Amino acid sequence: MKVAIFGLGYVGTVTAAGLASQGHDVIGVDVERSKVAAINAGRSPVVEPGVDKMVAQAVCAGRLRASTDVRDAIEGAEVSLVCVGTPSMPRGDTNLSYLARALEDLREAMAVVEPPASGFHSVVIRSTVPPGTGRSVVEPAFRAELLPDGWSVGTAMCPEFLREGIGVEDFFAPPFVVVGTDDPRTRESCANLFDFLDQEVHHVDVPTAEALKYACNAFHAVKVTFANEVGRIFAQYGVDSRDVMQLFCEDHKLNISPAYLRPGFAFGGSCLPKDLRALQSMARERGVDVPLLSSTLVSNDIIVRALVDRVLETGYRRVAILGLSFKMDTDDLRESPNLELAERFIGKGLEVRIYDPIVNPAKLVGANLEHLQSKLSHVSRLLVDEPELALEAAEVVIVATSDPACLAALPGAHAQLVLDINGRLGEQVEHIHGYEGVSW
Ligand SMILES: NC(=O)c1ccc[n+]([C@@H]2O[C@H](COP(=O)([O-])OP(=O)(O)OC[C@H]3O[C@@H](n4cnc5c(N)ncnc54)[C@H](O)[C@@H]3O)[C@@H](O)[C@H]2O)c1
Structure with a gap:
Protein backbone atom coordinates (compact mmCIF):
# COMPACT_ATOMS: atom_id res chain seq x y z
CA MET A 1 0.00 0.00 0.00
CA LYS A 2 1.04 3.59 -0.36
CA VAL A 3 1.00 5.09 3.12
CA ALA A 4 1.44 8.68 4.33
CA ILE A 5 2.59 9.10 7.90
CA PHE A 6 2.00 12.37 9.72
CA GLY A 7 4.45 13.13 12.53
CA LEU A 8 7.96 11.70 12.48
CA GLY A 9 8.52 11.39 16.23
CA TYR A 10 9.00 8.12 18.07
CA VAL A 11 5.77 6.55 16.90
CA GLY A 12 5.79 7.95 13.37
CA THR A 13 9.41 7.07 12.61
CA VAL A 14 9.20 3.52 13.92
CA THR A 15 5.90 3.02 12.08
CA ALA A 16 7.25 4.48 8.84
CA ALA A 17 10.40 2.37 8.89
CA GLY A 18 8.49 -0.71 10.07
CA LEU A 19 5.84 -0.51 7.35
CA ALA A 20 8.47 0.23 4.69
CA SER A 21 10.40 -2.85 5.82
CA GLN A 22 7.26 -4.88 5.05
CA GLY A 23 7.13 -3.64 1.47
CA HIS A 24 4.77 -0.69 1.86
CA ASP A 25 5.57 2.51 0.02
CA VAL A 26 5.84 5.11 2.81
CA ILE A 27 6.12 8.89 2.85
CA GLY A 28 6.57 10.63 6.19
CA VAL A 29 5.39 14.18 6.79
CA ASP A 30 6.57 16.48 9.52
CA VAL A 31 6.42 20.20 10.12
CA GLU A 32 10.02 20.05 11.36
CA ARG A 33 12.38 20.26 8.41
CA SER A 34 15.24 18.68 10.36
CA LYS A 35 13.22 15.47 10.85
CA VAL A 36 12.30 15.31 7.19
CA ALA A 37 15.91 15.93 6.21
CA ALA A 38 17.12 13.19 8.57
CA ILE A 39 14.82 10.59 7.01
CA ASN A 40 15.78 11.61 3.47
CA ALA A 41 19.43 11.29 4.45
CA GLY A 42 18.71 7.73 5.62
CA ARG A 43 18.91 8.55 9.34
CA SER A 44 16.32 8.31 12.06
CA PRO A 45 15.21 11.62 13.59
CA VAL A 46 14.71 9.86 16.94
CA VAL A 47 16.97 7.66 19.04
CA GLU A 48 15.47 4.20 19.19
CA PRO A 49 17.46 0.94 19.02
CA GLY A 50 17.32 -0.62 15.57
CA VAL A 51 15.40 2.16 13.88
CA ASP A 52 18.42 3.87 12.28
CA LYS A 53 19.27 0.69 10.39
CA MET A 54 15.66 0.17 9.33
CA VAL A 55 15.36 3.77 8.11
CA ALA A 56 18.64 3.49 6.18
CA GLN A 57 17.57 0.23 4.52
CA ALA A 58 14.10 1.50 3.66
CA VAL A 59 15.39 4.79 2.20
CA CYS A 60 18.03 2.90 0.25
CA ALA A 61 15.40 0.52 -1.13
CA GLY A 62 13.31 3.51 -2.25
CA ARG A 63 10.40 2.56 -0.01
CA LEU A 64 10.69 5.44 2.46
CA ARG A 65 11.09 9.17 2.05
CA ALA A 66 9.84 12.25 3.86
CA SER A 67 8.46 15.64 2.98
CA THR A 68 7.08 18.76 4.61
CA ASP A 69 4.55 18.94 1.80
CA VAL A 70 1.31 17.11 2.55
CA ARG A 71 0.30 17.22 -1.11
CA ASP A 72 3.40 15.29 -2.03
CA ALA A 73 2.67 12.70 0.66
CA ILE A 74 -0.95 11.94 -0.10
CA GLU A 75 -0.69 11.74 -3.86
CA GLY A 76 -1.85 8.23 -4.67
CA ALA A 77 -1.84 7.23 -0.98
CA GLU A 78 -4.52 4.84 0.20
CA VAL A 79 -3.91 5.44 3.91
CA SER A 80 -2.75 8.29 6.13
CA LEU A 81 -1.53 7.38 9.60
CA VAL A 82 -1.61 10.32 11.98
CA CYS A 83 1.10 10.06 14.67
CA VAL A 84 1.43 13.69 15.77
CA GLY A 85 1.97 14.60 19.41
CA THR A 86 -0.97 15.02 21.80
CA PRO A 87 0.82 16.58 24.80
CA SER A 88 -0.73 17.76 28.07
CA MET A 89 -2.16 21.22 28.43
CA PRO A 90 -1.35 23.04 31.68
CA ARG A 91 -4.50 21.64 33.34
CA GLY A 92 -3.88 18.09 32.15
CA ASP A 93 -6.34 18.06 29.26
CA THR A 94 -5.06 16.88 25.91
CA ASN A 95 -3.72 19.35 23.40
CA LEU A 96 -5.42 18.31 20.17
CA SER A 97 -4.20 21.29 18.16
CA TYR A 98 -1.46 19.30 16.35
CA LEU A 99 -4.03 16.67 15.42
CA ALA A 100 -6.54 19.27 14.23
CA ARG A 101 -3.85 20.98 12.20
CA ALA A 102 -2.70 17.75 10.59
CA LEU A 103 -6.30 16.86 9.64
CA GLU A 104 -6.84 20.31 8.19
CA ASP A 105 -3.58 20.08 6.21
CA LEU A 106 -4.71 16.72 4.89
CA ARG A 107 -8.10 17.95 3.79
CA GLU A 108 -6.66 21.07 2.17
CA ALA A 109 -4.15 18.95 0.28
CA MET A 110 -6.97 16.76 -1.04
CA ALA A 111 -8.35 19.82 -2.79
CA VAL A 112 -5.30 20.01 -5.05
CA VAL A 113 -4.26 16.38 -5.33
CA GLU A 114 -5.74 13.66 -7.51
CA PRO A 115 -7.52 11.04 -5.42
CA PRO A 116 -6.16 7.47 -5.42
CA ALA A 117 -7.50 5.21 -8.14
CA SER A 118 -10.22 3.88 -5.86
CA GLY A 119 -11.22 7.43 -4.85
CA PHE A 120 -11.07 6.19 -1.27
CA HIS A 121 -8.60 7.21 1.41
CA SER A 122 -8.39 6.06 5.05
CA VAL A 123 -7.29 8.43 7.79
CA VAL A 124 -6.11 6.38 10.74
CA ILE A 125 -5.28 8.01 14.07
CA ARG A 126 -2.41 6.43 15.98
CA SER A 127 -1.92 9.34 18.38
CA THR A 128 -3.40 8.87 21.83
CA VAL A 129 -6.62 10.87 22.00
CA PRO A 130 -9.48 11.01 24.54
CA PRO A 131 -12.65 9.02 23.82
CA GLY A 132 -14.95 11.11 21.68
CA THR A 133 -12.17 12.71 19.60
CA GLY A 134 -12.88 10.53 16.60
CA ARG A 135 -16.54 11.42 16.63
CA SER A 136 -16.09 15.13 17.40
CA VAL A 137 -12.82 16.05 15.67
CA VAL A 138 -11.69 13.43 13.16
CA GLU A 139 -14.92 12.33 11.45
CA PRO A 140 -16.29 15.88 11.03
CA ALA A 141 -13.04 16.99 9.36
CA PHE A 142 -13.80 14.67 6.43
CA ARG A 143 -17.55 15.05 6.05
CA ALA A 144 -18.52 14.38 2.43
CA GLU A 145 -19.62 17.99 1.82
CA LEU A 146 -16.16 19.27 2.84
CA LEU A 147 -14.29 16.97 0.47
CA PRO A 148 -13.35 17.82 -3.09
CA ASP A 149 -14.94 15.83 -5.90
CA GLY A 150 -13.54 12.35 -6.34
CA TRP A 151 -12.41 11.92 -2.72
CA SER A 152 -14.12 9.73 -0.19
CA VAL A 153 -12.58 9.35 3.29
CA GLY A 154 -13.08 6.82 6.07
CA THR A 155 -11.55 7.27 9.51
CA ALA A 156 -10.32 4.95 12.25
CA MET A 157 -8.54 4.89 15.58
CA CYS A 158 -5.73 2.36 15.92
CA PRO A 159 -3.94 3.00 19.20
CA GLU A 160 -0.19 2.40 19.26
CA PHE A 161 1.26 0.36 22.12
CA LEU A 162 5.01 0.56 21.52
CA ARG A 163 7.36 1.50 24.35
CA GLU A 164 10.27 3.83 23.78
CA GLY A 165 13.60 2.02 24.02
CA ILE A 166 12.13 -1.18 22.56
CA GLY A 167 9.87 0.52 20.06
CA VAL A 168 10.96 -1.54 17.06
CA GLU A 169 10.56 -4.83 18.93
CA ASP A 170 7.11 -3.74 20.16
CA PHE A 171 6.09 -2.55 16.70
CA PHE A 172 6.62 -6.05 15.34
CA ALA A 173 5.08 -7.76 18.38
CA PRO A 174 2.43 -5.49 19.87
CA PRO A 175 0.36 -6.70 22.82
CA PHE A 176 -2.65 -6.47 20.53
CA VAL A 177 -3.84 -4.91 17.29
CA VAL A 178 -6.93 -2.82 17.78
CA VAL A 179 -8.91 -1.14 15.03
CA GLY A 180 -11.73 1.19 15.99
CA THR A 181 -13.89 2.26 13.08
CA ASP A 182 -17.46 2.23 11.81
CA ASP A 183 -16.29 2.24 8.22
CA PRO A 184 -15.95 -1.18 6.52
CA ARG A 185 -13.44 -0.01 3.89
CA THR A 186 -11.18 1.56 6.50
CA ARG A 187 -11.47 -1.60 8.59
CA GLU A 188 -10.22 -3.56 5.59
CA SER A 189 -7.37 -1.09 4.91
CA CYS A 190 -6.19 -1.39 8.51
CA ALA A 191 -6.43 -5.17 8.43
CA ASN A 192 -4.29 -5.19 5.25
CA LEU A 193 -1.78 -2.76 6.73
CA PHE A 194 -1.21 -4.86 9.85
CA ASP A 195 -1.50 -8.19 8.09
CA PHE A 196 2.26 -8.81 8.41
CA LEU A 197 1.88 -9.02 12.19
CA ASP A 198 -0.02 -12.26 11.87
CA GLN A 199 -2.06 -11.31 14.92
CA GLU A 200 -5.77 -11.29 15.46
CA VAL A 201 -7.18 -7.81 14.83
CA HIS A 202 -9.66 -6.64 17.46
CA HIS A 203 -12.36 -4.64 15.72
CA VAL A 204 -14.13 -2.28 18.10
CA ASP A 205 -15.98 1.02 17.95
CA VAL A 206 -13.97 4.24 17.87
CA PRO A 207 -14.43 5.41 21.50
CA THR A 208 -13.46 1.94 22.80
CA ALA A 209 -10.21 2.05 20.82
CA GLU A 210 -9.51 5.56 22.10
CA ALA A 211 -10.27 4.68 25.74
CA LEU A 212 -8.24 1.48 25.67
CA LYS A 213 -4.91 3.27 25.39
CA TYR A 214 -5.64 5.38 28.48
CA ALA A 215 -6.75 2.32 30.45
CA CYS A 216 -3.47 0.59 29.51
CA ASN A 217 -1.21 3.49 30.41
CA ALA A 218 -3.06 4.25 33.65
CA PHE A 219 -2.79 0.59 34.63
CA HIS A 220 0.93 0.53 33.91
CA ALA A 221 1.40 3.65 36.03
CA VAL A 222 -0.70 2.17 38.85
CA LYS A 223 1.34 -1.05 38.72
CA VAL A 224 4.62 0.83 39.12
CA THR A 225 3.23 2.89 41.98
CA PHE A 226 1.68 -0.14 43.67
CA ALA A 227 4.98 -2.04 43.59
CA ASN A 228 6.82 0.99 44.91
CA GLU A 229 4.35 1.65 47.71
CA VAL A 230 4.25 -1.91 49.03
CA GLY A 231 8.03 -2.02 48.62
CA ARG A 232 8.51 1.10 50.71
CA ILE A 233 6.30 -0.29 53.48
CA PHE A 234 7.93 -3.72 53.53
CA ALA A 235 11.42 -2.19 53.52
CA GLN A 236 10.54 -0.72 56.92
CA TYR A 237 9.77 -4.23 58.16
CA GLY A 238 13.00 -5.78 56.88
CA VAL A 239 11.29 -7.52 53.94
CA ASP A 240 12.89 -7.44 50.49
CA SER A 241 9.93 -6.54 48.30
CA ARG A 242 11.71 -7.83 45.19
CA ASP A 243 11.27 -11.36 46.57
CA VAL A 244 7.67 -10.61 47.50
CA MET A 245 6.81 -9.22 44.08
CA GLN A 246 8.63 -11.98 42.23
CA LEU A 247 6.41 -14.53 43.94
CA PHE A 248 3.42 -12.23 43.61
CA CYS A 249 3.88 -12.29 39.82
CA GLU A 250 3.87 -16.07 39.77
CA ASP A 251 0.20 -15.99 40.73
CA HIS A 252 -1.51 -15.98 37.36
CA LYS A 253 -4.80 -16.96 38.91
CA LEU A 254 -5.55 -13.85 40.92
CA ASN A 255 -2.67 -11.35 40.57
CA ILE A 256 -1.45 -11.28 36.98
CA SER A 257 -4.79 -12.20 35.46
CA PRO A 258 -8.19 -10.80 34.49
CA ALA A 259 -9.39 -11.40 38.06
CA TYR A 260 -10.56 -8.22 39.81
CA LEU A 261 -10.45 -6.20 36.60
CA ARG A 262 -14.14 -6.14 35.75
CA PRO A 263 -15.74 -2.73 36.13
CA GLY A 264 -18.63 -3.02 38.54
CA PHE A 265 -19.30 -2.33 42.16
CA ALA A 266 -17.24 -1.94 45.32
CA PHE A 267 -15.10 -4.68 46.84
CA GLY A 268 -15.79 -5.97 50.31
CA GLY A 269 -15.69 -9.11 52.38
CA SER A 270 -13.74 -10.28 55.34
CA CYS A 271 -10.23 -9.78 53.96
CA LEU A 272 -9.69 -7.03 51.38
CA PRO A 273 -10.82 -4.01 53.44
CA LYS A 274 -9.33 -5.39 56.66
CA ASP A 275 -5.92 -6.14 55.17
CA LEU A 276 -5.75 -2.87 53.29
CA ARG A 277 -6.42 -1.05 56.56
CA ALA A 278 -3.70 -3.11 58.22
CA LEU A 279 -1.21 -2.24 55.49
CA GLN A 280 -2.10 1.43 55.79
CA SER A 281 -1.61 1.19 59.53
CA MET A 282 1.83 -0.41 59.05
CA ALA A 283 2.73 2.44 56.70
CA ARG A 284 1.53 5.08 59.15
CA GLU A 285 3.40 3.49 62.02
CA ARG A 286 6.70 3.75 60.11
CA GLY A 287 5.96 7.14 58.57
CA VAL A 288 5.61 5.90 54.99
CA ASP A 289 3.23 7.87 52.76
CA VAL A 290 1.27 5.56 50.44
CA PRO A 291 -1.32 7.71 48.67
CA LEU A 292 -2.32 5.04 46.16
CA LEU A 293 -3.06 2.40 48.80
CA SER A 294 -4.63 4.98 51.10
CA SER A 295 -7.01 6.20 48.43
CA THR A 296 -8.26 2.71 47.59
CA LEU A 297 -10.79 2.43 50.41
CA VAL A 298 -11.84 6.04 49.82
N1 LIG B 1 6.26 7.80 22.52
C1 LIG B 1 5.66 6.66 22.77
O1 LIG B 1 6.24 5.72 23.30
C2 LIG B 1 4.22 6.48 22.38
C3 LIG B 1 3.67 5.20 22.39
C4 LIG B 1 2.35 5.03 22.00
C5 LIG B 1 1.59 6.12 21.64
N2 LIG B 1 2.15 7.37 21.67
C6 LIG B 1 1.30 8.49 21.24
O2 LIG B 1 1.61 8.74 19.87
C7 LIG B 1 1.62 10.13 19.60
C8 LIG B 1 2.98 10.57 19.10
O3 LIG B 1 3.92 10.35 20.11
P1 LIG B 1 5.48 10.60 19.84
O4 LIG B 1 6.17 10.24 21.11
O5 LIG B 1 5.88 9.93 18.58
O6 LIG B 1 5.46 12.19 19.67
P2 LIG B 1 6.67 13.13 19.21
O7 LIG B 1 6.48 14.41 19.93
O8 LIG B 1 7.97 12.40 19.34
O9 LIG B 1 6.42 13.33 17.66
C9 LIG B 1 5.33 14.04 17.15
C10 LIG B 1 5.75 14.61 15.81
O10 LIG B 1 4.61 15.20 15.18
C11 LIG B 1 5.08 16.32 14.43
N3 LIG B 1 3.94 17.18 14.08
C12 LIG B 1 3.24 18.04 14.84
N4 LIG B 1 2.27 18.62 14.12
C13 LIG B 1 2.33 18.10 12.88
C14 LIG B 1 1.57 18.29 11.69
N5 LIG B 1 0.55 19.14 11.62
N6 LIG B 1 1.93 17.60 10.60
C15 LIG B 1 2.97 16.73 10.62
N7 LIG B 1 3.71 16.51 11.74
C16 LIG B 1 3.40 17.18 12.84
C17 LIG B 1 6.09 16.96 15.38
O11 LIG B 1 6.93 17.86 14.71
C18 LIG B 1 6.80 15.71 15.91
O12 LIG B 1 7.91 15.38 15.10
C19 LIG B 1 1.16 10.79 20.90
O13 LIG B 1 -0.22 10.94 20.88
C20 LIG B 1 1.56 9.80 21.95
O14 LIG B 1 0.77 9.92 23.12
C21 LIG B 1 3.44 7.56 22.01
Missing part, protein backbone atom coordinates in the same frame (compact mmCIF):
# COMPACT_ATOMS: atom_id res chain seq x y z
CA SER A 299 -12.47 5.29 46.15
CA ASN A 300 -14.36 2.12 47.12
CA ASP A 301 -16.67 4.06 49.40
CA ILE A 302 -17.27 6.68 46.70
CA ILE A 303 -18.69 3.93 44.49
CA VAL A 304 -21.23 2.97 47.17
CA ARG A 305 -22.13 6.61 47.82
CA ALA A 306 -22.50 7.34 44.10
CA LEU A 307 -24.93 4.44 43.72
CA VAL A 308 -27.00 5.59 46.69
CA ASP A 309 -27.12 9.12 45.22
CA ARG A 310 -28.08 7.74 41.81
CA VAL A 311 -31.05 5.92 43.32
CA LEU A 312 -32.09 8.89 45.51
CA GLU A 313 -31.98 11.19 42.48
CA THR A 314 -34.63 9.09 40.74
CA GLY A 315 -37.12 10.00 43.46
CA TYR A 316 -38.30 6.38 43.63
CA ARG A 317 -38.80 5.07 47.15
CA ARG A 318 -39.21 1.31 46.80
CA VAL A 319 -36.00 -0.62 46.27
CA ALA A 320 -35.29 -4.32 45.87
CA ILE A 321 -31.80 -5.66 46.46
CA LEU A 322 -31.05 -9.07 44.96
CA GLY A 323 -27.90 -10.39 46.62
CA LEU A 324 -26.77 -9.23 50.04
CA SER A 325 -23.50 -11.01 50.80
CA PHE A 326 -20.32 -9.50 49.40
CA LYS A 327 -20.20 -12.09 46.63
CA MET A 328 -22.22 -14.98 45.30
CA ASP A 329 -22.25 -18.38 46.96
CA THR A 330 -21.32 -17.17 50.42
CA ASP A 331 -23.31 -16.15 53.46
CA ASP A 332 -20.50 -13.90 54.69
CA LEU A 333 -21.88 -10.45 55.30
CA ARG A 334 -18.71 -8.94 56.73
CA GLU A 335 -18.07 -5.59 55.07
CA SER A 336 -20.43 -6.46 52.24
CA PRO A 337 -20.94 -3.35 50.12
CA ASN A 338 -24.42 -4.64 49.31
CA LEU A 339 -25.26 -4.67 53.00
CA GLU A 340 -23.82 -1.17 53.24
CA LEU A 341 -26.09 -0.13 50.37
CA ALA A 342 -29.12 -1.60 52.14
CA GLU A 343 -28.24 0.20 55.37
CA ARG A 344 -27.80 3.52 53.60
CA PHE A 345 -31.12 3.12 51.79
CA ILE A 346 -32.83 2.29 55.08
CA GLY A 347 -31.15 5.34 56.64
CA LYS A 348 -32.59 7.51 53.88
CA GLY A 349 -36.06 6.19 54.61
CA LEU A 350 -36.51 4.10 51.47
CA GLU A 351 -38.65 0.98 51.50
CA VAL A 352 -36.24 -1.88 50.99
CA ARG A 353 -36.80 -5.57 50.31
CA ILE A 354 -33.90 -7.93 50.03
CA TYR A 355 -33.55 -11.37 48.55
CA ASP A 356 -30.37 -13.40 48.81
CA PRO A 357 -30.29 -17.05 47.77
CA ILE A 358 -28.07 -17.95 50.73
CA VAL A 359 -28.55 -15.23 53.33
CA ASN A 360 -32.13 -16.30 53.66
CA PRO A 361 -33.89 -16.80 57.01
CA ALA A 362 -35.62 -19.85 55.56
CA LYS A 363 -32.27 -21.49 54.84
CA LEU A 364 -29.85 -20.13 57.43
CA VAL A 365 -29.27 -22.12 60.57
CA GLY A 366 -27.42 -21.86 63.87
CA ALA A 367 -24.88 -19.13 64.47
CA ASN A 368 -25.38 -17.43 61.11
CA LEU A 369 -29.12 -17.10 61.65
CA GLU A 370 -28.55 -15.88 65.20
CA HIS A 371 -25.99 -13.32 63.98
CA LEU A 372 -28.40 -12.09 61.32
CA GLN A 373 -31.30 -11.78 63.72
CA SER A 374 -29.40 -10.20 66.61
CA LYS A 375 -26.77 -7.97 64.94
CA LEU A 376 -28.59 -7.15 61.74
CA SER A 377 -32.19 -7.26 62.84
CA HIS A 378 -32.93 -4.02 60.94
CA VAL A 379 -31.83 -5.76 57.75
CA SER A 380 -33.05 -9.25 58.53
CA ARG A 381 -36.61 -7.90 58.82
CA LEU A 382 -36.39 -6.89 55.17
CA LEU A 383 -35.27 -10.25 53.84
CA VAL A 384 -37.83 -12.16 51.81
CA ASP A 385 -37.83 -15.82 50.80
CA GLU A 386 -38.41 -15.44 47.05
CA PRO A 387 -37.02 -12.98 44.51
CA GLU A 388 -40.57 -12.30 43.24
CA LEU A 389 -41.53 -11.02 46.69
CA ALA A 390 -38.64 -8.54 46.64
CA LEU A 391 -39.51 -7.42 43.11
CA GLU A 392 -43.31 -7.17 43.30
CA ALA A 393 -43.51 -3.51 44.37
CA ALA A 394 -39.98 -2.36 43.55
CA GLU A 395 -39.40 0.76 41.47
CA VAL A 396 -35.64 0.30 41.57
CA VAL A 397 -33.83 -3.04 41.60
CA ILE A 398 -30.19 -3.52 42.50
CA VAL A 399 -28.95 -6.78 41.03
CA ALA A 400 -25.91 -8.07 42.88
CA THR A 401 -26.20 -11.74 41.99
CA SER A 402 -26.57 -13.98 38.99
CA ASP A 403 -28.54 -16.54 40.99
CA PRO A 404 -30.77 -18.38 38.47
CA ALA A 405 -33.98 -17.75 40.45
CA CYS A 406 -33.26 -14.00 40.40
CA LEU A 407 -32.45 -14.00 36.70
CA ALA A 408 -35.66 -15.87 35.97
CA ALA A 409 -37.72 -13.39 38.01
CA LEU A 410 -36.21 -10.18 36.57
CA PRO A 411 -37.97 -10.02 33.18
CA GLY A 412 -41.31 -10.10 35.03
CA ALA A 413 -40.40 -7.15 37.26
CA HIS A 414 -42.19 -3.82 36.80
CA ALA A 415 -39.33 -1.65 38.08
CA GLN A 416 -38.40 1.58 36.33
CA LEU A 417 -34.69 1.12 36.92
CA VAL A 418 -32.71 -2.12 37.19
CA LEU A 419 -29.10 -1.51 38.17
CA ASP A 420 -26.74 -4.36 37.38
CA ILE A 421 -23.83 -3.88 39.73
CA ASN A 422 -21.50 -6.61 38.61
CA GLY A 423 -22.31 -7.14 34.96
CA ARG A 424 -23.09 -10.82 35.08
CA LEU A 425 -26.54 -10.78 33.58
CA GLY A 426 -25.35 -11.61 30.07
CA GLU A 427 -27.87 -11.63 27.23
CA GLN A 428 -30.66 -11.50 29.80
CA VAL A 429 -30.34 -7.69 29.82
CA GLU A 430 -32.23 -7.53 26.51
CA HIS A 431 -35.37 -8.60 28.34
CA ILE A 432 -35.05 -6.41 31.40
CA HIS A 433 -36.98 -3.16 31.35
CA GLY A 434 -35.02 -0.19 32.75
CA TYR A 435 -31.68 -2.02 32.67
CA GLU A 436 -28.55 0.06 33.38
CA GLY A 437 -25.00 -0.85 34.31
CA VAL A 438 -23.20 0.69 37.24
CA SER A 439 -19.62 1.30 36.05
CA TRP A 440 -20.24 1.07 32.34
